[in-house]
Amino acid sequence: xxxxxxxxxxxxxxxxxxxxxxxxxxxxxxxxxxxxxxxxxxxxxxxxxxxxxxxxxxxxxxxxxxxxxxxxxxxxxxxxxxxxxxxxxxxxxxxxxxxxxxxxxxxxxxxxxxxxxxxxxxxxxxxxxxxxxxxxxxxxxxxxxxxxxxxxxxxxxxxxxxxxxxxxxxxxxxxxxxxxxxxxxxxxxxxxxxxxxxxxxxxxxxxxxxxxxxxxxxxxxxxxxxxxxxxxxxxxxxxxxxxxxxxxxxxxxxxxxxxxxxxxxxxxxxxxxxxxxxxxxxxxxxxxxxxxxxxxxxxxxxxxxxxxxxxxxxxxxxxxxxxxxxxxxxxxxxxxxxxxxxxxxxxxxxxxxxxxxxxxxxxxxxxxxxxxx
Amino acid sequence: xxxxxxxxxxxxxxxxxxxxxxxxxxxxxxxxxxxxxxxxxxxxxxxxxxxxxxxxxxxxxxxxxxxxxxxxxxxxxxxxxxxxxxxxxxxxxxxxxxxxxxxxxxxxxxxxxxxxxxxxxxxxxxxxxxxxxxxxxxxxxxxxxxxxxxxxxxxxxxxxxxxxxxxxxxxxxxxxxxxxxxxxxxxxxxxxxxxxxxxxxxxxxxxxxxxxxxxxxxxxxxxxxxxxxxxxxxxxxxxxxxxxxxxxxxxxxxxxxxxxxxxxxxxxxxxxxxxxxxxxxxxxxxxxxxxxxxxxxxxxxxxxxxxxxxxxxxxxxxxxxxxxxxxxxxxxxxxxxxxxxxxxxxxxxxxxxxxxxxxxxxxxxxxxxxxxx
DNA sequence: AATGCTTGTGAGACCGGTTTCACTTGCATA
DNA sequence: TATGCAAGTGAAACCGGTCTCACAAGCATT
Numbered sequence: 001x002x003x004x005x006x007x008x009x010x011x012x013x014x015x016x017x018x019x020x021x022x023x024x025x026x027x028x029x030x031x032x033x034x035x036x037x038x039x040x041x042x043x044x045x046x047x048x049x050x051x052x053x054x055x056x057x058x059x060x061x062x063x064x065x066x067x068x069x070x071x072x073x074x075x076x077x078x079x080x081x082x083x084x085x086x087x088x089x090x091x092x093x094x095x096x097x098x099x100x101x102x103x104x105x106x107x108x109x110x111x112x113x114x115x116x117x118x119x120x121x122x123x124x125x126x127x128x129x130x131x132x133x134x135x136x137x138x139x140x141x142x143x144x145x146x147x148x149x150x151x152x153x154x155x156x157x158x159x160x161x162x163x164x165x166x167x168x169x170x171x172x173x174x175x176x177x178x179x180x181x182x183x184x185x186x187x188x189x190x191x192x193x194x195x196x197x198x199x200x201x202x203x204x205x206x207x208x209x210x211x212x213x214x215x216x217x218x219x220x221x222x223x224x225x226x227x228x229x230x231x232x233x234x235x236x237x238x239x240x241x242x243x244x245x246x247x248x249x250x251x252x253x254x255x256x257x258x259x260x261x262x263x264x265x266x267x268x269x270x271x272x273x274x275x276x277x278x279x280x281x282x283x284x285x286x287x288x289x290x291x292x293x294x295x296x297x298x299x300x301x302x303x304x305x306x307x308x309x310x311x312x313x314x315x316x317x318x319x320x321x322x323x324x325x326x327x328x329x330x331x332x333x334x335x336x337x338x339x340x341x342x343x344x345x346x347x348x349x350x351x352x353x354x355x356x357x358x359x360x361x362x363x364x365x366x367x368x369x370x371x372x373x
Numbered sequence: 374x375x376x377x378x379x380x381x382x383x384x385x386x387x388x389x390x391x392x393x394x395x396x397x398x399x400x401x402x403x404x405x406x407x408x409x410x411x412x413x414x415x416x417x418x419x420x421x422x423x424x425x426x427x428x429x430x431x432x433x434x435x436x437x438x439x440x441x442x443x444x445x446x447x448x449x450x451x452x453x454x455x456x457x458x459x460x461x462x463x464x465x466x467x468x469x470x471x472x473x474x475x476x477x478x479x480x481x482x483x484x485x486x487x488x489x490x491x492x493x494x495x496x497x498x499x500x501x502x503x504x505x506x507x508x509x510x511x512x513x514x515x516x517x518x519x520x521x522x523x524x525x526x527x528x529x530x531x532x533x534x535x536x537x538x539x540x541x542x543x544x545x546x547x548x549x550x551x552x553x554x555x556x557x558x559x560x561x562x563x564x565x566x567x568x569x570x571x572x573x574x575x576x577x578x579x580x581x582x583x584x585x586x587x588x589x590x591x592x593x594x595x596x597x598x599x600x601x602x603x604x605x606x607x608x609x610x611x612x613x614x615x616x617x618x619x620x621x622x623x624x625x626x627x628x629x630x631x632x633x634x635x636x637x638x639x640x641x642x643x644x645x646x647x648x649x650x651x652x653x654x655x656x657x658x659x660x661x662x663x664x665x666x667x668x669x670x671x672x673x674x675x676x677x678x679x680x681x682x683x684x685x686x687x688x689x690x691x692x693x694x695x696x697x698x699x700x701x702x703x704x705x706x707x708x709x710x711x712x713x714x715x716x717x718x719x720x721x722x723x724x725x726x727x728x729x730x731x732x733x734x735x736x737x738x739x740x741x742x743x744x745x746x
Numbered sequence: 747a748a749t750g751c752t753t754g755t756g757a758g759a760c761c762g763g764t765t766t767c768a769c770t771t772g773c774a775t776a
Numbered sequence: 777t778a779t780g781c782a783a784g785t786g787a788a789a790c791c792g793g794t795c796t797c798a799c800a801a802g803c804a805t806t
Contacts, residue, residue, distance in 0.1 A: 060792035299672040433762035
């Protein structure tokens with residue numbers, strides 16, 4: 001009669017079957033809602049399960065059926081609001097279809113990504129959604145397919161990997177943003193990204209390891225050529241991740257004598273770093289420096305001045321990736337699809353016409369000479 | 374000889390054993406690094422596994438051992454940077470100890486939370502970290518313990534649930550922030566939170582369903598009493614979540630004739646909403662309105678003016694929760710602990726002395742009378 | 747009355763690991 | 777020489793479900 005607090009054993013179908021006085025098979029049928037069970041017996045089993053507080057063991061079910069009802073998502077950085085929103089798109093779509101989502105961070109590191117893929121496969125996910133950290137060295141992704149699990153790429157393309165992919169048209173978006181700046185009279189326009197490259201400077205398209213960056217830079221250069229901007233690649237910067245190093249790269253760019261008059265930031269974190277650097281250089285946005293950034297982060301519309309952004313359909317991106325994956329999981333056979341979503345520019349207040357801008361502004365005007373190095 | 378592309382079957386220990394010409398048991402021992410295996414045999418098995426590209430099936434292993442090496446985390450809103458950072462604290466700590474993390478959103482809904490708990494238990498997590506959506510109706514959490522799985526509460530307390538908990542001292546932090554504002558001369562100070570309550574107005578501590586909010590409000594009222602502020606509860610607002618409704622609540626608060634001269638925002642999203650509302654009311658921060666917010670979000674230090682914040686040790690909060698949970702999983706027996714971390718105020722530029730502020734400022738000064746309703 | 751079909755049920759194999767137990771062998775000890 | 781012990785190995789049980797198959801009962805058809 002006494003209740004031991006260390007009753008760790010869980011209730012199984014066998015227990016339920018015993019109480020309902022039926023076989024294990026019948027009890028499982030009644031609870032799992034498959035096969036055929038008599039109405040009266042079914043009632044008895046369900047009642048017994050309720051009394052015992054029975055819960056299925058999903059692991060055992062997965063073992064037996066081969067289906068886990070779980071999809072795995074691997075992104076570079078969950079804290080990045082871009083991926084946060086994309087993951088919500090995935091989750092909402094997956095949940096609606098009865099799937100659970102498990103999430104992993106690769107820290108934009110291909111080794112961690114490989115490990116994460118292994119773990120997820122070992123845990124028996126039905127399919128994977130990956131934002132690959134690199135365009136090359138993706139043998140581990142091919143291995144997923146070879147193991148018979150569907151895979152969908154999120155936001156980033158891998159040339160040569162012919163599978164479903166959900167992408168944003170970054171090339172068109174960048175060209176459009178560039179046109180906006182050019183039409184405002186800007187000729188020296190910077191492009192700043194956190195992605196690492198052999199050098200902080202532009203050294204050629206072939207040194208870029210991420211399709212997103214590649215497309216945007218291509219769009220940037222193409223747009224610059226059409227507008228006949230001189231040496232557009234001079235103002236491209238890589239590796240401007242948060243931290244001292246990234247801050248230095250941006251700071252140097254903004255303090256050069258022929259500094260750009262406008263910056264295109266590749267994500268909202270970079271935009272913040274640009275704003276910090278501008279501030280410590282004594283530059284006011286948009287009076288001395290125009291700014292456009294990828295991603296409509298929440299703060300961009302609340303600050304003064306509100307920031308003009310390239311709003312990517314991030315939530316939809318995740319949703320479409322999940323939709324495609326689930327179709328594959330459910331056995332649809334069809335040619336690989338690529339879902340290319342358009343970004344939209346939201347004009348706010350961070351871009352000024354060049355003739356209004358105070359380009360020759362002396363940096364650190366507010367600081368006294370004594371404080372200047 | 375031909376390679377069929379639909380070879381979905383995975384390689385098992387039995388396959389490896391066959392190739393290495395040993396029993397399944399011995400192969401498993403060699404691969405799993407347990408029991409005793411002869412050196413030469415072990416080599417042979419490992420070589421066979423390599424040649425077959427064998428990977429363990431974690432599910433089968435979990436079934437057999439009862440340990441999954443996975444901990445579950447359930448938070449209200451992954452997109453909230455607060456939880457994002459806390460989850461990273463959990464992940465880093467868990468990864469270092471060899472655990473995987475699976476993540477779920479409750480959308481601050483107790484029903485979804487219950488479902489998420491069930492799913493995670495069914496998936497066989499070794500333990501759970503939960504930021505409960507409510508202080509009451511937490512039978513599902515007790516059920517976790519009854520099933521023999523350790524549970525740690527993150528950021529939010531549940532009275533009567535005597536288990537390990539990682540908390541921030543919100544009461545002390547709120548009092549300190551309030552003192553900061555009082556010392557700057559403010560007497561009408563608002564507290565705005567996203568948490569839902571029966572009414573947007575303060576109706577008593579017993580109507581608050583979240584321990585975090587309860588502690589902060591208690592600190593707020595206590596500090597206000599010590600400073601002899603008149604009717605401090607008049608400026609408390611609940612349910613100021615993002616969206617039209619929340620915006621309305623904040624807008625009303627700021628447009629009242631005796632509006633507060635300073636606002637304490639309970640998270641960084643609310644702070645943005647306050648800034649939007651202030652802006653559309655024609656109030657400039659901090660000239661017309663001082664602002665302090667919980668959480669040192671990335672944008673708070675980059676904007677103009679930089680925002681004074683209450684920096685919570687969010688990452689550490691997650692890390693400590695994970696540390697405590699893993700100790701329990703590894704069998705430590707000890708009395709429930711509560712880890713109470715201190716928050717720290719970072720003074721920046723969003724608080725002005727009251728005598729400098731332009732309190733009698735006429736709202737919407739910039740708007741022409743024709744545009745006014 | 748014999749046949750076929752449908753429905754309900756139970757026994758037992760199966761998923762892919764781990765773990766217990768029994769057994770063999772080699773070597774040291776008494 | 778007999779005994780004890782440790783190391784190495786294989787057979788089979790086990791985890792908790794699903795699913796196949798065999799079989800029985802009930803009913804309709806011929």
